[in-house]
Every structure is written in C-alpha cells, then in structure tokens.
Amino acid sequence: xxxxxxxxxxxxxxxxxxxxxxxxxxxxxxxxxxxxxxxxxxxxxxxxxxxxxxxxxxxxxxxxxxxxxxxxxxxxxxxxxxxxxxxxxxxxxxxxxxxxxxxxxxxxxxxxxxxxxxxxxxxxxxxxxxxxxxxxxxxxxxxxxxxxxxxxxxxxxxxxxxxxxxxxxxxxxxxxxxxxxxxxxxxxxxxxxxxxxxxxxxxxxxxxxxxxxxxxxxxxxxxxxxxxxxxxxxxxxxxxxxxxxxxxx
Amino acid sequence: xxxxxxxxxxxxxxxxxxxxxxxxxxxxxxxxxxxxxxxxxxxxxxxxxxxxxxxxxxxxxxxxxxxxxxxxxxxxxxxxxxxxxxxxxxxxxxxxxxxxxxxxxxxxxxxxxxxxxxxxxxxxxxxxxxxxxxxxxxxxxxxxxxxxxxxxxxxxxxxxxxxxxxxxxxxxxxxxxxxxxxxxxxxxxxxxxxxxxxxxxxxxxxxxxxxxxxxxxxxxxxxxxxxxxxxxxxxxxxxxxxxxxxxxx
DNA sequence: ACAAAAGTGTTTAAGGTACACCCATGA
DNA sequence: TCATGGGTGTACCTTAAACACTTTTGT
Numbered sequence: 001x002x003x004x005x006x007x008x009x010x011x012x013x014x015x016x017x018x019x020x021x022x023x024x025x026x027x028x029x030x031x032x033x034x035x036x037x038x039x040x041x042x043x044x045x046x047x048x049x050x051x052x053x054x055x056x057x058x059x060x061x062x063x064x065x066x067x068x069x070x071x072x073x074x075x076x077x078x079x080x081x082x083x084x085x086x087x088x089x090x091x092x093x094x095x096x097x098x099x100x101x102x103x104x105x106x107x108x109x110x111x112x113x114x115x116x117x118x119x120x121x122x123x124x125x126x127x128x129x130x131x132x133x134x135x136x137x138x139x140x141x142x143x144x145x146x147x148x149x150x151x152x153x154x155x156x157x158x159x160x161x162x163x164x165x166x167x168x169x170x171x172x173x174x175x176x177x178x179x180x181x182x183x184x185x186x187x188x189x190x191x192x193x194x195x196x197x198x199x200x201x202x203x204x205x206x207x208x209x210x211x212x213x214x215x216x217x218x219x220x221x222x223x224x225x226x227x228x229x230x231x232x233x234x235x236x237x238x239x240x241x242x243x244x245x246x247x248x249x
Numbered sequence: 250x251x252x253x254x255x256x257x258x259x260x261x262x263x264x265x266x267x268x269x270x271x272x273x274x275x276x277x278x279x280x281x282x283x284x285x286x287x288x289x290x291x292x293x294x295x296x297x298x299x300x301x302x303x304x305x306x307x308x309x310x311x312x313x314x315x316x317x318x319x320x321x322x323x324x325x326x327x328x329x330x331x332x333x334x335x336x337x338x339x340x341x342x343x344x345x346x347x348x349x350x351x352x353x354x355x356x357x358x359x360x361x362x363x364x365x366x367x368x369x370x371x372x373x374x375x376x377x378x379x380x381x382x383x384x385x386x387x388x389x390x391x392x393x394x395x396x397x398x399x400x401x402x403x404x405x406x407x408x409x410x411x412x413x414x415x416x417x418x419x420x421x422x423x424x425x426x427x428x429x430x431x432x433x434x435x436x437x438x439x440x441x442x443x444x445x446x447x448x449x450x451x452x453x454x455x456x457x458x459x460x461x462x463x464x465x466x467x468x469x470x471x472x473x474x475x476x477x478x479x480x481x482x483x484x485x486x487x488x489x490x491x492x493x494x495x496x497x498x
Numbered sequence: 499a500c501a502a503a504a505g506t507g508t509t510t511a512a513g514g515t516a517c518a519c520c521c522a523t524g525a
Numbered sequence: 526t527c528a529t530g531g532g533t534g535t536a537c538c539t540t541a542a543a544c545a546c547t548t549t550t551g552t
Contacts, residue, residue: 029276068343094317128341238503238548450523487530
C-alpha cells in the first residue's frame with residue numbers, strides 16, 4: 001500500500017513549543033496544505049503523512065514575516081528535500097466548521113499530553129491548498145515533528161484522511177486534467193530526460209483516457225517544446241525510443 | 250470621470266463598534282475583496298469606493314460563523330443590491346507587508362478619531378480576491394459605513410488606489426480574457442436579452458482585439474447556448490438585429 | 499521468423515480564417 | 526437610393542481523428 005514508511009520518534013518538547021509559540025509566530029486561522037503528486041509505475045501518487053491512524057496532507061502555517069509563497073516553498077522543501085520545488089495554487093477551503101478539535105484531542109490523548117479546548121490549533125482554519133508536481137525518484141520525503149510516517153498513495157486508492165483532505169486531493173486531480181492540456185508544468189512529474197511513450201502514458205494516466213499514440217507524438221513534437229536526444233537502450237523487445245528533454249528557451 | 254457618486258455621512262458610532270467588535274466577530278488577518286465588473290457604453294467598468302481621496306475595492310471581513318462564499322455573497326449584496334450576484338474566486342494576495350496602517354491612520358486623523366497602532370485593522374491582511382460580473386443597469390451601488398462615495402471607473406483608467414488594489418483589478422482583467430473563451434459566465438455583463446452585435450462588442454472589449462463578425466456569430470449560434478427571440482426595433486439605420494437569451498437547460 | 503514496441507504516414511472530418519455577398523432600415 | 530448595420534455564405538487553410546504502415550529490437 002505504501003513504501004518507505006518511516007517511523008517517527010515523537011518529541012514532547014518540540015510539540016510544547018509548537019503549541020505555545022505558534023500563536024505568536026504564525027498567522028492565525030490560516031494554513032497551507034500541499035497535494036504533492038508524483039508519477040511512479042504508471043500511477044499518480046500522492047504523498048501523505050500519518051497521525052494516529054488517519055492520514056493528512058503535508059502542510060503548515062504561515063510565519064507572520066513571510067509571504068504565502070515563501071511558506072509554501074519552505075513547507076515543500078522540508079517535506080520533499082527538493083531545493084526548488086514546483087507548486088501552484090489550487091483553491092481555498094474554509095467552511096465555518098473547519099476545525100481539527102477532535103483530531104488534536106485524539107492526538108494529545110495518545111501522547112498523554114493535556115488538551116486545551118481554546119488552543120489556537122483547535123480554532124477554525126482556512127487553508128490555502130496548493131499542488132506540487134515532483135519527480136518521484138528525486139523526492140526524499142521527511143516526516144514532520146508530529147507525523148508517525150509518510151507514504152505515497154495511489155490517487156485512486158486514498159486512505160482514511162483528516163477532515164476535507166481527501167476532497168482537496170480530488171480537487172487537485174481534477175485540476176491536473178485541466179492544466180495538463182496547456183501547460184508544460186506536467187513534465188515535472190518525469191525525470192529531465194524521458195521518452196515519448198513515457199510522456200504519452202503520463203498524459204493518459206492523468207486524463208484517464210486513451211490518447212492516440214501517433215497524434216500525441218506529432219502534437220508534442222510540433223509544439224517545439226522538446227529537443228530530441230540520443231536513443232535509449234532497452235532490454236525489452238521492440239524498437240528503442242528516443243529520449244527527449246524540455247527545451248530551455 | 251465617474252457617475253452617480255454618492256455623498257456618505259460618516260457615523261462615528263458605527264466605526265467605534267467596527268473597531269472594538271471586529272476583532273471578535275471576524276477571522277483575523279483575512280479579508281475578501283471584490284472586483285465588481287460591469288459593461289456600459291462599450292467599456293468595461295469597475296466599481297470602486299472612495300476613502301480619503303484614494304479609491305479601494307469593495308470588500309469586507311469573514312464572520313467567524315460564515316463560510317467564505319457566504320461572506321462574499323453578503324458583501325456583494327450589500328454593495329450592489331443584487332439578490333443573487335455572480336462571483337468567482339480570483340486569487341490570494343498576501344505579502345508579508347500587506348498592512349493598511351498608513352491608510353487607516355490618515356482616515357482616523359481626518360475624522361478626529363484616535364489612532365491605535367496595535368488595532369487589528371493595522372495588522373497584516375491576506376485577502377481572498379474575487380471578481381463579479383454584473384449587469385450595469387441592474388446594479389445599484391451602495392457605499393459602506395466608511396466610504397465617502399462610489400464610482401464606476403473604466404478598467405483602463407483606474408484612479409489612485411489603496412495598496413495592491415490596482416494590481417488586483419488588473420489580475421481580474423487578465424483572468425476575464427482567459428475565462429471568456431470557455432465559460433458562459435460572461436453573459437452576466439449583459440441584460441438577459443441582448444443582440445449578437447452587443448455580445449460581439451463585449452467580447453472584443455474584453456479580449457482587446459477585433460473578432461471576425463461572421464465567425465463570431467456562427468460560433469455563438471453553433472454552441473447552442475442561445476435561443477433567438479423576436480427582432481429588436483431600432484431607430485438607427487440598418488437592419489434590425491435579433492435578440493437572444495441564454496438557454497436555460 | 500515473429501511478436502512487441504516505437505516511429506511515421508495517409509485519409510477524412512471538423513473547425514478556424516478571411517472575405518464576399520445579401521438583406522433591412524433610416525435619412 | 527445610398528450609406529449603414531446586420532445576417533449569411535464560400536473558399537481556403539489548419540488542426541483533429543482514426544487507422545495503416547514501417548522500422549527496430551529481443552526471443
């Protein structure tokens with residue numbers, strides 16, 4: 001179901017500081033959540049973190065001194081190890097009942113920590129959801145202070161998740177379908193050197209439909225966005241495909 | 250430069266309540282701003298409010314008990330009188346220095362009210378910018394408690410505005426260009442019954458380019474989104490155009 | 499030799515573009 | 526009857542779609 005799940009050794013001291021200092025350090029009632037999407041074995045994968053059985057999106061809060069973009073980059077770097085991660089704004093989620101009171105209560109109980117109803121983390125949160133397309137192979141996920149593990153989930157086999165986090169993932173999935181048609185952004189999901197069959201498969205997976213191989217190739221090449229490199233040596237039967245790279249303009 | 254400018258009689262009592270109660274009533278550090286766009290005399294117009302010489306977007310704060318959508322609708326209704334206004338999320342603006350300290354200080358000074366540096370309205374604000382397309386003729390703008398006047402400005406002749414509000418308007422203008430191509434949303438800018446030449450002119454104005462008359466008409470009719478009504482009686486020379494209405498499906 | 503995989507070509511349909519033509523109306 | 530504005534038609538080009546064909550590779 002997931003790979004590279006990592007055990008996390010929870011630190012009470014860090015958490016206490018998070019609770020007591022957070023209210024001053026961060027903008028209240030506002031969070032950033034990241035749908036981090038990778039592509040592996042012909043499937044779209046989403047990076048999730050585990051807290052108390054349930055899973056949630058990587059995310060965080062906005063320092064009073066930083067912009068939303070800075071916060072997003074900071075959070076992404078912390079969780080993926082990527083120095084210059086791709087990301088794009090997705091949507092705002094902010095219903096009046098969007099509170100994580102129960103989740104935090106459960107978490108604190110399981111760690112024998114005192115629960116305070118009026119703590120800032122129990123207040124209503126408006127979240128700025130983003131999505132990030134990453135190269136699965138280059139991504140080295142790291143859990144946060146509170147997380148027990150991380151895992152890559154298939155986008156169509158999501159686990160039990162916090163609050164509306166599953167809804168956010170599905171919104172990102174739909175958004176990708178729209179964005180892929182126009183923007184080059186999608187190539188972040190592949191290594192810098194890739195073959196047309198790989199790109200073809202990626203598009204088919206994202207759009208969840210079969211695309212004519214011939215037309216796809218011609219369309220991509222006609223766009224002029226790629227440069228052809230040497231051929232790839234395969235072990236499997238069949239012709240060796242060319243490798244391509246996104247043209248740097 | 251503007252029309253229907255309305256004098257506002259400022260009420261100290263209302264403002265005091267706004268300052269003292271606002272911190273409890275509203276989500277802190279978060280606002281909603283609206284780019285309200287109308288179409289009049291072949292020009293796109295934007296509804297702005299005046300406070301102390303400078304102009305700003307209609308906007309407001311989010312009640313702790315309401316969703317962002319509710320807040321947006323509430324603010325729109327208050328300012329336009331429209332019962333069921335169109336709106337669409339535009340973008341988040343939230344740089345670390347996005348504070349209106351100077352503007353409020355100026356405002357308070359001019360009304361002989363005490364200025365408090367640590368008031369919640371002087372803190373950093375992340376704003377959720379939306380745009381709304383309205384029928385110019387049906388819109389009855391109403392100023393807010395603090396505003397001196399309202400006015401419709403041409404989108405390409407914007408006045409001196411608060412902070413990044415001009416940037417937000419220009420973002421909406423660009424966004425319209427993208428949205429008009431796919432969505433029927435744009436017809437909110439016209440009366441329910443309109444002619445093809447009117448729609449043609451609207452599209453040309455939004456896209457800021459000439460569109461082939463013949464092709465435009467055929468494309469619109471081929472979309473099947475419109476139903477033809479009786480002809481319009483004109484006083485000017487030339488053939489009488491048909492009126493159309495968006496098909497209710 | 500054969501199957502599998504990758505690359506290219508061909509035919510047809512649909513839609514975009516530019517422009518020409520025709521119709522209705524007021525002065 | 527002429528200028529003006531509105532509606533429709535046509536020829537040309539580009540792109541989409543479906544499918545066929547060819548080349549390269551491992552077995």
